[in-house]
Amino acid sequence: MKAENNDSPEKLVLETRGLKAYYDQSIIIRGVDLEVPPGKVVSLMGRNGVGKTTTLKAIYGLVDSTEGEVILDGEAIQGFAPEKRARQGLAYVPQGRHIFPTLTVWENLQTAIIVHGDKAREQLDFVYTLFPVIKDMLKRKGGVLSGGQQQQLAIARALLTCPKLLILDEPTEGIQPSIIDQIEDTIKMLRETGRMGILLVEQYLDFAKAVSDRFYVMDRGMTVAQGSIAELSDEIVTSHLQV
Numbered sequence: 001m002k003a004e005n006n007d008s009p010e011k012l013v014l015e016t017r018g019l020k021a022y023y024d025q026s027i028i029i030r031g032v033d034l035e036v037p038p039g040k041v042v043s044l045m046g047r048n049g050v051g052k053t054t055t056l057k058a059i060y061g062l063v064d065s066t067e068g069e070v071i072l073d074g075e076a077i078q079g080f081a082p083e084k085r086a087r088q089g090l091a092y093v094p095q096g097r098h099i100f101p102t103l104t105v106w107e108n109l110q111t112a113i114i115v116h117g118d119k120a121r122e123q124l125d126f127v128y129t130l131f132p133v134i135k136d137m138l139k140r141k142g143g144v145l146s147g148g149q150q151q152q153l154a155i156a157r158a159l160l161t162c163p164k165l166l167i168l169d170e171p172t173e174g175i176q177p178s179i180i181d182q183i184e185d186t187i188k189m190l191r192e193t194g195r196m197g198i199l200l201v202e203q204y205l206d207f208a209k210a211v212s213d214r215f216y217v218m219d220r221g222m223t224v225a226q227g228s229i230a231e232l233s234d235e236i237v238t239s240h241l242q243v
């Protein structure tokens with residue numbers, strides 16, 4: 001679904017055009033067109049194995065064999081290494097968090113500061129305000145944090161890079177309900193700041209509905225439905241999301 005007004009196309013923070021991805025010789029993503037407007041939360045949904053994570057990895061440059069365009073804030077970034085995409089304003093929080101368990105919370109945050117410098121350091125107060133628990137645990141090893149705290153640390157580290165687009169892969173996976181509520185509040189708060197677009201892969205339907213402005217549904221490597229989150233009908237859920 002294109003921008004509302006065809007006369008003056010909406011500026012997009014992310015656009016993919018005909019994005020394809022392959023593992024070995026097999027095509028996994030078959031030409032995906034996504035649009036994320038600035039300040040909006042867009043959910044990419046679909047059953048297990050349809051290619052959601054591969055789409056995110058292809059956007060971030062983690063799949064070797066891809067075709068098509070990835071446009072970040074008007075600039076084509078396909079072909080760039082992940083580090084360069086990160087410097088251009090892409091942040092990716094993968095499924096399972098991937099914090100450094102043997103580093104302290106502070107050292108985990110420092111990994112972003114080392115790469116992004118003063119720009120990242122200036123964000124520290126912002127992330128401490130979003131996640132007070134992170135500030136309280138700076139000296140603890142990442143690995144001793146609960147799953148929810150590790151998720152907050154992973155998001156905090158991503159936010160230090162001042163992303164134009166924040167990519168979150170299943171942030172609620174394996175996390176207890178009270179922390180899921182906190183992550184929901186965080187995403188809503190980030191949306192309110194208007195600082196970034198957010199592309200979210202989420203299996204938990206109520207969560208996706210609560211935080212998203214728009215959705216795409218994938219099936220077998222293609223998008224098969226899209227629209228405003230209010231347009232996510234029971235029929236789409238039954239056909240493409242329910243197991």
Ligand SMILES: Nc1ncnc2c1ncn2[C@@H]1O[C@H](COP(=O)(O)OP(=O)(O)OP(=O)(O)O)[C@@H](O)[C@H]1O
Binds near residue numbers: 028046049053
């Ligand atoms: N590194 C890889 N090498 C080969 N095949 C892979 C690799 N990663 C994923 N696949 C395959 O690609 C397809 C899409 O996987 P992907 O993880 O993108 O799906 P998904 O929609 O994110 O599912 P899930 O919700 O289970 O993570 C699956 O058939 C999967 O087995």
